[in-house]
């Protein structure tokens with residue numbers, strides 16, 4: 001099984017979820033930060049997993065990442081999953097996809113980057129392996145809601161089970 005997990009993260013919460021999903025997926029899963037994500041996907045990929053923070057009800061944009069910087073974030077990626085997905089072409093037939101996001105649970109804000117990402121990826125020709133999934137963080141910078149790392153690892157195991 002070959003899986004690539006591409007993650008955008010500003011304060012590290014979404015990245016921690018990505019690492020846990022990778023552990024759940026098991027051997028053959030690789031986590032890559034958005035800044036280092038390849039524009040052309042590796043050959044023989046069984047599963048692409050894409051995750052990012054929910055910003056303004058959707059995937060981040062230049063202005064929302066700037067807003068994060070203005071709030072003191074120091075590790076703001078130069079591009080987000082929205083722009084990265086925009087560079088992807090049609091995948092080989094049968095390439096599966098899963099998407100996840102983090103979003104604020106206190107205060108509880110609406111929106112899901114994962115749902116928007118899934119819509120774009122399905123339009124490109126990826127086949128969904130699971131419904132878009134969300135994980136909770138407190139406020140903008142976190143930490144993650146209790147139990148979310150374990151739930152992410154379990155979600156990774158579920159994905160691996162569906163691929164088998």
Ligand SMILES: Cc1cc2nc3c(=O)[nH]c(=O)nc-3n(C[C@H](O)[C@H](O)[C@H](O)COP(=O)(O)O)c2cc1C
Nearest residue numbers: 009010011012013014053056057102103104109140
């Ligand atoms: C500019 C901005 C807009 C945000 N908008 C939303 C939102 O619409 N809905 C939501 O649930 N969370 C929102 N958040 C909270 C983010 O989802 C939260 O910062 C993110 O999950 C943290 O993940 P990270 O540490 O990986 O960056 C927003 C955060 C920022 C900085």
